[in-house]
Amino acid sequence: MENNVSNSTENTTSIPNVPYQPLVVKGKSLGEAWENAVRIMMYQGFNRFIKAPEYQTWTKDSPMFIMVDNPAEQPRFSSKAPITQEIADDYSNKMLNGMDKEKENSFDYTYYSRLRHYPDCIVRAGMPNVSDDSEMKDYVNKVCDGRCVVQRIDQVEKVIDIFRKDPTRRTAVMHTWIPMRDLAKFTPDRKDTSSPCLVICHPQIAEDKLHFNIVMKTNDLFSAWPGNAYAFTTLQKYMADQLGIGVGHYTHFSVSMQVYEEVYETARSV
Known part of the structure; x- marks a missing residue:
């Protein structure tokens, strides 16, 4: 979930310096964890001025880990x-x-499409780690007559199947990134597009429970995190139910967790 922010005028003299450092938050439920995270971000978050082409604004912005003991228990979001x-x-x-x-297809991306209809090419699966252009061309010709054969992958069902065969497997990683598309932000074809905030979902089974570990490149803590965490833990419960096990911990890491200036006053009242 992404949110628009208002324009702002940079005024570096009015905001005190706060060290840029990772912040760690814990909570028993999603609702409690969010409230704790907002308070910590407003108190310890790094003051960062964003100069994106589409908007300019102050933010509280720090790497943040949010660890939730019981993500399936109420309240799953704060009042x-x-x-x-x-x-x-x-x-x-x-x-x-x-x-x-x-x-x-009306969106640049959806998490459903990236997780459950991920496009991948069968050529890439067996490609050498490093090869020059001529070697790569020879390989593609050998594998599929010079054509990239694209398949859609339901990563969720593949991970469930992996865990059914081996509950101790540590390679059950789901990801959303398509480098040729998502790293092309400022190219002519991708000038006004966006890329997924969710990057990796890495579930693990331990103590007969499915634990969820999420990595996001950026996340709007105040406005978007409640919906994101609710949805990701709904996916966690779905997968746990399919495997016939319990719901474990939920760990949510955002490399750039932020609160936008336009909601500072409201966030301070949490």
Whole structure:
């Protein structure tokens, strides 16, 4: 979930210096963890001025780990969060089950499409780690007559299948990144597009429970995290149910967790 922010005028003299460092937050439930995270970010978050082409604004911005003991227990979002039960359920359902094709394709990306319809080329799977252009061309010709054969991968079901065969497996990684698309932000073809904030989902089974570890490149802590965490832990429960085990810990790491200046006053009241 992404949110628009208002324009702001940079004024570096009005904001005290705070060290840039990772912040660690714990909570028993998603709701408690979010409240703790917002308070810590507003108190210890790094003051960062964003100069993106589409907006300029101050943020509280730090790497942040949020660790939740019981993500399936209530409250799954705080009463102070800008989200309703209806919105949370709708968002998580769309992430898990998708929308109709026309709606899915109207977005630059959706987590459903990246996790459950991920496009990959069978040529890439067996390609040498390093090769020059001529070697790569020879390899592609050998494997598929010079054509890239694209397949759609349901990473969720593949991971479930892996764990059914080996619950101790540590390679059950789901990811969303398509480098040729997502690293092309400022190229002519991708000038106004966005890339997924969720990068990696790495579940693990221990003590007969499915533990979820999430990595995001950036995350709007105040406005988007409640919905993101609700949806990701809904996916966690779905996978745990499919495996016939319990729901374990939820660990959410954002490399750039932020609170935008336009909600500072509201965030300080949490």
